Amino acid sequence: MQYDVNAIIQGYAAGYFLMANDGEHSLEWYSSRERALIPLDGRFRYPSSLQRVLNQNRFTVAINRDFTGVVEGCANREETWISSELKEIYHALNEAGFAHSFETWQGDQLAGGILGIVIGGAFIGESMFFRIPDGSKVAMVKLVERLREKKFILFDAQMNNPHLERFGSYIIKNKEYKTLLKKAINQPCSLI
Secondary structure (H helix, E strand, O other): OOOOHHHHHHHHHOOOEEEEEOOOOEEEEEOOOEEEEOOOOOOOOOOHHHHHHHHOOOOEEEEOOOHHHHHHHHHOOOOOOOOHHHHHHHHHHHHOOOEEEEEEEEOOEEEEEEEEEEEOOEEEEEEEEEOOOOHHHHHHHHHHHHHHHOOOOEEEEEOOOHHHHOOOOEEEEHHHHHHHHHHHHOOOOOOO
C-alpha cells in the first residue's frame, strides 16, 4: 500500500501522533494536553547501576541495522498500538529517511532499541523494547548522547511512565510543546 509520507510527517510536525485502537482495524491521529520529554541537558539522568553496565561495554549501538526487528520488538506485547498498518507506515517513513531504529547489540544479537521519527531537530520516540536486560536502557543513554552531539532540540517521549522518569523525563503542556516542536523541526539535524 502507498502512503502519503509528506502528509504523515506534517501530522507529526503539527504535534499529533498515530496509534491503532480496537486491535488492527482503526488507525487514528491523537494529540495530548501534556507531553513527556526526555531532557537533552543536565536534567538527563540514569541509575548508577546502569553506569556500571555502560562501563562494561557489553553493548554496541547501531542505527537502522535491523529496523524491522526493532518495529517487531516494539509491537510484541500483550496490548499494542502498533498495528500491521502502522508497521507499514513506519517502514515507508524509514525508506523516506524519517523513521529510525536506534539499536543496542550484544555480539550479533539485537539486545534492544528505540523506534522514533526524526523531523529536523526533533526526535519523536514512538516505542522501545529489549530482548536482553539493560538493552533498552543503554539505548536510551546512547541515543541521548547522539542527539546532543547532533544538536537536536527535542526528544519527545509522548507519554510519561515510571521507567522514563528514571531518566529525568518531565511533562510540558501541549501549547509549550508545540512551540518547542516548531523550533525543533526548523533545526537542520540528522541522526545518522
